[in-house]
Amino acid sequence: MLKIREIGIFNFGPYRGKQQLILGEKDGVTLVYGENMRGKTTLLNAIRFALIGKILGRGERTLEPYRLMNSSAYSEGEREFGVALLMENDGEKIEVRRRCTVGEEPDRKLKIDTTAFVADVPQSQAETNDLLQQLMPEEISRFFLFDGELLQQYEELLMEESVAGEQIREAIEQILGIPVLLNARQDLGEVIERFSKAETREAKKNQATEKHAKNLEAVVERVKELKKDRDKLKEQEQDLADKKAAMDNALKRSSKTQAHMAKLEQAEERIVAIDAKCDAHKEEIRDLMKVGWLWPAMSKLREMESEILVAMETEAQKKAAANRARLIGELAKEAVEVGKCPVCFQECECDGLSLGDGSENEDPDSEASDRQDEANRIRQLSAIKRLLNHPDSGRAVTLMEEIMAIVAERAGLKQDIKDINLQLESEDVEELKQVQANYGPTNSALSECRRALKDNNRQIDEAQSSVNALRKRLRRASGSNQSEEMKRRELAEATRSIFEKSIGRFRDELRDRIEADASALFKKLTTEKQFSGLRINANYGLEIMRDDGGVQELRSSGAEHIVALSLVGALQRNSSLTGPLFIDSPFGRLDAEHRKNVVKALPGMAPQVVLLVYSDELDLQMARTELGASLLAMHRLERRTATHTQIDAN
Amino acid sequence: MSKSGQIDILVIACLERDELGLSVPNELLAAVLRIEEANVSISNRSKALQEIEAQVSKYASEAGED
Helix, strand or coil: CEEEEEEEEEEEEEEEEEEEECCCCCCEEEEEEEEEECCCCHHHHHHHHHHHHCCCCCCHHHEHHHEEHHHHHHHHHCEEEEEEEEEEEEEEEEEEEEEEEEEECCCCCEEEEEEEECCEEEECCHHHHHHHHHCCHHHHHHEEEEEEHHHHHHHHCCCCHHHHHHHHHHHHHHHHCCHHHHHHHHHHHHCCCCHHHHHHHEEEHCCHHHHHHHHHHHHHHHHHHHHHHHHHHHHHHHHHHHHHHHHHHHHHHHHHHHHHHHHHHHHHHHHHHHHHHHHHHHHHHHHCCCCHHHHHHHHHHHHHHHHHHHHHHHHHHHHHHHHHHHHHCCCCCCCHHHEEEECCEEEEEEEECCCCCCCCCCCCCHHHHHHHHHHHHHHHHHHHHHHHCCCCCHHHHHHHHHHHHEEEEEEEEHHHHHHHHHHHHCCCCCHHHHHHHHHHHHHHHHHHHHHHHHHHHHHHHHHHHHHHHHHHHHHHHHCCCHHHHHHHHHHHHHHHHHHHHHHHHHHHHHHHHHHHHHHHHHHCCCCCEEEEEEEEEECEEEEEEEHHHHCCCCCCCHHHHHHHHHHHHHHHHCCCCCCCEEEEEECCCCHHHHHHHHHHHHHCCCEEEEEEEEHCCCHHHHHHHHHHHEEEEEEEEEEEEEEEEEEEEE | CCCCHHHHHHHHHHHHHHHCCCCCCHHHHHHHHHHHHHCCCCCCCCCHHHHHHHHHHHHHHHHHHH
């Protein structure tokens, strides 16, 4: 088991001069805390740099190590910085030192000397590289040195065909020790090929087996060629998958820039749309203005129209009254003449009564004048109506108001565009545009490569079947004179098929163990009583199970965080490599109760845990209480100047 | 890999061997796993290949003698 005893840093990031963080020999939790920008992430990077020679920035971007030279030391003429780790691996004392010398401006070329010491004996460069690769392979370092802010990336394991998820899955399998079986399968395949060649060579010497041997040799050669193609395709696939993952990361990192660019595009599109609307409004106003001379008279015309209508109505009423009087007169006259009412047929006693027929009041001159008046009114009304049919000023006023609103909106949009462009000046827009342009073609190339790989695998399977058939024939033809080479090849094949089958079984067993351990840890960490545990999928993605047997589909950021911590804890417990656990900012957006649960669970996650937190993230008194004897030490990162942080022990 | 991890894999390999009905000695399975474990992080496979080849040859001749 790997343990870090001491971390020595020199002019590394904000750590000016020589400084040490002593972790000691006991198992337990060490707490390192400080305000923002005091160098917690740099401390994690110092360990990462010592073990794998890399430093990571935000979003897992690899940074040039020269950036880690303490700036005030550099400006005072110093050119060296470095890190030394004193470790113990299975009882053996190991020390790794990386000493960096920064060149002069503008290149600041960096020279790095790395030396490992095993039991105080310096190792050669090759031995040092092998030792470091064994101590902490880069691919699995994420499980030992991890940034709590990146815990969300484990959600990718639940997504089908996620490149990032695939990379994490491979890293998980590596930490669980599956490569031992994968390598056994591959190496035995190579050994089989060697034995097979020797076997064919021998068989060609014998007349009874010569023909089969030659055929076999040809097909084996074909398999070899196909496998070469497969290796190339796999390399290509890996390369494309890496590119795609890098692009996915870049897109995630630049979400703010993307949002700004989308807003900019929206604003520009909106300006084009409202400009077109404004032009259309202006055109309509121009048309309307052709009858603009009428608008002042419009209300007078409406008044006249209404007066004419009233006059016509009065005239019509007058006419109706005259008609009614004439009709009554006629009826009365008839009744007098006949002596009977023409309506109800009652007898009338109207002897000597003389009545007119109602036409006595009619004046032919007056009637003609009325008709003339009526005709005039109709003419006037028709003329007024024609004029009133033209649009009035109301529409033009509405359009003018809309134009004013558009002008105001346009000014606002122009200001937005100016602001966004100002923000974009500090963001890498060109890089983002390039990523966006390359994303589609890379994705297509990756799909095409995977199709080719599938086709290649099918061809290999077919050729391999032919090889097996030819080997059977060769065996039959050999009779009882089996060569040593044949025996070796057959034993190697049997061994390989055992390991081949073991891979799936081992994976299933590991998944079961991870599921059980992650569930147990999850139940300790979560405050939600209705969650019953976690369920693992083929990619080691974990779903939250409720006590009603259902899957919790919607997961909050906090829940995601807890699931990821549970997975990391379970992986530590089942890892083929046991080592220290350095966690930078593990609390994310967790509430106080969850933080307490995480702190309580830390000692069980790994024998050596180092927690890097910013001061407001953790209640130190609570940590002391919850960790009890498991808390080995607390170190404060104290600000001396903006470029000088001092590690203090509490 | 821890000792218990190595034993887990060996037990699985032995179970698979029995299910497949193959006569591969425990010692060969253990030897291959040991070699792979020692070389797991080394990308140059030639040393591992030589060692596996030697182990398979050894057990193939022993089987011939039986």
